[in-house]
Amino acid sequence: EPEVTQTPSHQVTQMGQEVILRCVPISNHLYFYWYRQILGQKVEFLVSFYNNEISEKSEIFDDQFSVERPDGSNFTLKIRSTKLEDSAMYFCAGQGRANSPLHFGNGTRLTVT
Amino acid sequence: SQQGEEDPQALSIQEGENATMNCSYKTSINNLQWYRQNSGRGLVHLILIRSNEREKHSGRLRVTLDTSKKSSSLLITASRAADTASYFCATAFNFGNEKLTFGTGTRLTIIP
Numbered sequence: 544e545p546e547v548t549q550t551p552s553h554q555v556t557q558m559g560q561e562v563i564l565r566c567v568p569i570s571n572h573l574y575f576y577w578y579r580q581i582l583g584q585k586v587e588f589l590v591s592f593y594n595n596e597i598s599e600k601s602e603i604f605d606d607q608f609s610v611e612r613p614d615g616s617n618f619t620l621k622i623r624s625t626k627l628e629d630s631a632m633y634f635c636a637g638q639g640r641a642n643s644p645l646h647f648g649n650g651t652r653l654t655v656t
Numbered sequence: 657s658q659q660g661e662e663d664p665q666a667l668s669i670q671e672g673e674n675a676t677m678n679c680s681y682k683t684s685i686n687n688l689q690w691y692r693q694n695s696g697r698g699l700v701h702l703i704l705i706r707s708n709e710r711e712k713h714s715g716r717l718r719v720t721l722d723t724s725k726k727s728s729s730l731l732i733t734a735s736r737a738a739d740t741a742s743y744f745c746a747t748a749f750n751f752g753n754e755k756l757t758f759g760t761g762t763r764l765t766i767i768p
Contacts, residue, residue, distance in 0.1 A: 586699065586744065586758040599755055634698055642687060644701035645756060
């Protein structure tokens with residue numbers, strides 16, 4: 544069964560550094576999402592992406608964040624200048640059609656020191 | 657309360673017993689979904705129930721939806737040790753390109 548794959552599984556970075564989290568969604572999916580989960584807390588929506596543009600973003604998704612789908616397969620989340628509070632699990636998800644389940648990757652654990 | 661709150665927050669039962677988890681939400685929805693998360697892993701979709709549906713089954717899982725009470729329940733019958741995980745409900749408001757709003761989750765522990 545097709546999977547959503549995320550790399551790296553764990554990223555450690557220093558405060559102020561840029562990080563890029565990568566995702567390869569399922570090939571025939573149309574809608575893409577990034578979520579994050581701070582340790583012990585709920586899963587929070589960051590951004591949705593459809594037709595090569597952002598369709599919705601949350602208050603968390605400020606100017607430090609950006610997303611790209613540069614080559615039609617990879618889907619990336621960039622954090623320009625990481626803060627300690629960006630430490631979390633970041634999940635990529637895809638959706639094949641409206642009103643259908645999301646398929647999540649196993650996440651990237653980001654640790655900002 | 658926030659959109660998507662589960663109760664209980666934690667539940668421990670003996671293997672073989674049934675586990676019931678509840679979810680409440682505040683706004684109108686297009687669909688409600690239940691996901692499972694093993695510790696440190698991604699979310700796995702379990703069941704999606706649309707706003708015009710009242711009950712759905714999948715194997716040992718049964719989900720109900722009461723839109724008048726803005727609540728849903730997830731029943732796992734004949735629980736197994738492997739069912740130990742966190743369970744989240746998530747609600748979608750828009751048709752197409754739905755942002756899911758997740759609840760706080762129920763941590764289920766099945767005691768062998």
